[in-house]
Amino acid sequence: MDEGFSLSEAIRDSVGKRRLFSIAFLSTMAIALSIIESVVPRPLPWMRFGLANAVTLYAFAFLSPKEVLLVVLSRVFATSLLLGTFLSISFLLGFGGALTSFAVMLVFYKWFGKVFSLVGISVAGALASNFAQFWIVNALFIDSRVSFYFLPFIFLFALAGGTVSGFFSRFLVESL
Numbered sequence: 001m002d003e004g005f006s007l008s009e010a011i012r013d014s015v016g017k018r019r020l021f022s023i024a025f026l027s028t029m030a031i032a033l034s035i036i037e038s039v040v041p042r043p044l045p046w047m048r049f050g051l052a053n054a055v056t057l058y059a060f061a062f063l064s065p066k067e068v069l070l071v072v073l074s075r076v077f078a079t080s081l082l083l084g085t086f087l088s089i090s091f092l093l094g095f096g097g098a099l100t101s102f103a104v105m106l107v108f109y110k111w112f113g114k115v116f117s118l119v120g121i122s123v124a125g126a127l128a129s130n131f132a133q134f135w136i137v138n139a140l141f142i143d144s145r146v147s148f149y150f151l152p153f154i155f156l157f158a159l160a161g162g163t164v165s166g167f168f169s170r171f172l173v174e175s176l
Contacts, residue, residue, distance in 0.1 A: 022059075023067050023074075030055040030075040031082070038083060049161040053101060053125055054169035057118055060109045061173060072102045089141075096136045097129035104128035118173065119166030126162030130154050 030052040037048055052075055059068045076098045080086040085094075105125040108116055116124070134154060138147055 019063070019067065022062060023070055026055055026059050026063075026071045027074040027078070030071060031078045034075060034079040035082060038079075047157055047161075049164045050101075050126055050129065051165055051168055053105070053122060053129075053162075054165045054172060056102060056125075057105060057109070057122055057166070057169035058172040058176070060105070065106055065110075068106070069102060072098050093133045093136055097133045100132035101125040101129035117166070118170045119163055122166030122169060123159055123162035126158040126165065127155060130158040 033051045033055065037051055042048065055075075056068060056072055059071050063071070076091075076095050077086070080088075080091040080094065085091050102125075104127075105121050108121040108124050113121070134147075134151065138144075
């Protein structure tokens with residue numbers, strides 16, 4: 001028998017049950033926020049505040065990076081399945097943005113957490129997510145220099161969305 005981590009052992013252990021419950025609860029919260037945000041009218045399709053990233057930031061405070069990644073991946077996959085966008089371009093953009101945002105927020109949280117607030121970490125994640133999505137669209141579909149004129153607007157909205165999401169994550173950390 002492998003001496004490493006096994007899910008069945010973790011479930012039998014009371015600490016493992018609490019961690020599993022935390023992962024499930026945070027995943028559900030992130031999925032709900034993503035679905036709510038998807039039905040809110042917005043002027044352009046890519047303009048989202050990314051409130052589910054606030055849950056990711058909150059999760060960094062209580063879970064291991066692997067567990068936070070599980071929350072992020074379950075949010076992306078479950079939301080796309082529930083909205084009927086699984087394996088669509090919307091899914092591809094969301095998946096790429098979520099993974100990039102997770103990686104950047106993890107680095108900022110772990111290495112620069114004393115320098116940057118949750119709002120700053122959230123803004124870094126939002127900028128990374130939007131850059132990744134911009135890169136995916138340009139690499140696969142547009143391949144035009146004209147699209148680079150949109151970058152300032154995309155990053156400006158990422159700054160606003162990351163700020164909103166960061167304040168929401170700070171609210172979650174202080175309230176829950």
